[in-house]
Amino acid sequence: MQKAAAPLMIPVRSVRPSPLASVHAAEGFAARMALRRSVRDFSPDPVPEGVVEAAIRAAASAPSGANVQPWRFVVVTSPARKRRLREAAEAEEREFYSRRAPAEWLDALAPLGTDWRKPFLEVAPVVIVVFEVHQGPHSPKPYYVKESVGIAVGLLIAALHHAGLATLTHTPSPMRFLNEVCDRPPEERPYLVMPAGYPAPDARVPMVSRKPLDEVMVRC
Numbered sequence: 167m168q169k170a171a172a173p174l175m176i177p178v179r180s181v182r183p184s185p186l187a188s189v190h191a192a193e194g195f196a197a198r199m200a201l202r203r204s205v206r207d208f209s210p211d212p213v214p215e216g217v218v219e220a221a222i223r224a225a226a227s228a229p230s231g232a233n234v235q236p237w238r239f240v241v242v243t244s245p246a247r248k249r250r251l252r253e254a255a256e257a258e259e260r261e262f263y264s265r266r267a268p269a270e271w272l273d274a275l276a277p278l279g280t281d282w283r284k285p286f287l288e289v290a291p292v293v294i295v296v297f298e299v300h301q302g303p304h305s306p307k308p309y310y311v312k313e314s315v316g317i318a319v320g321l322l323i324a325a326l327h328h329a330g331l332a333t334l335t336h337t338p339s340p341m342r343f344l345n346e347v348c349d350r351p352p353e354e355r356p357y358l359v360m361p362a363g364y365p366a367p368d369a370r371v372p373m374v375s376r377k378p379l380d381e382v383m384v385r386c
């Protein structure tokens with residue numbers, strides 16, 4: 167086997183902030199992210215042109231295994247397509263809530279107040295369906311796919327929140343119906359569904375809290 171050519175290397179573009187500016191930036195970001203909530207009641211108001219594109223560009227800047235970038239972001243805005251999405255998702259969710267979910271899982275979900283109804287898939291002005299891209303006729307073998315796509319989705323959520331939009335990380339189960347609804351080939355596997363938009367004026371979210379830092383961070 168021939169050895170791969172040495173990669174072209176370029177200088178890293180980075181400006182080191184002062185320590186104070188660094189702490190300020192980190193604190194500001196943490197405070198902003200702490201305001202993010204998963205929203206299930208959306209306003210149908212459209213989102214400004216370009217916000218979703220820029221947020222997906224931010225998401226697609228994520229690190230990925232071997233830099234394969236194994237993700238596809240399908241942006242659904244057409245009312246007809248959103249309706250199909252909702253109908254197909256609700257059919258699965260109806261099964262999930264009435265038959266498939268074990269009692270333990272339903273108990274865990276009870277504080278969130280979720281059920282099989284998914285009107286947000288039709289009401290939100292944009293629904294981004296995220297797919298993992300596996301090896302196929304036009305896609306190389308990816309590595310650490312779930313980790314890579316998870317990181318990209320984290321950036322997507324942060325980017326949309328930063329732009330003032332609310333999101334929901336929605337995971338219908340099973341999700342294969344999304345290939346048909348979104349016209350995607352079999353090597354693309356649904357990862358999650360993300361409605362995005364502004365919260366409805368009367369939107370409510372469950373009163374839940376985040377673990378304090380000393381519960382999630384340890385030093386060793």
Ligand code: IYR
Nearest residue numbers: 259275280281336337338339
């Ligand atoms: N997919 C279902 C159930 C659900 C599961 C988890 I884990 C959640 O955090 C929330 C919901 C639904 O979307 O309702």
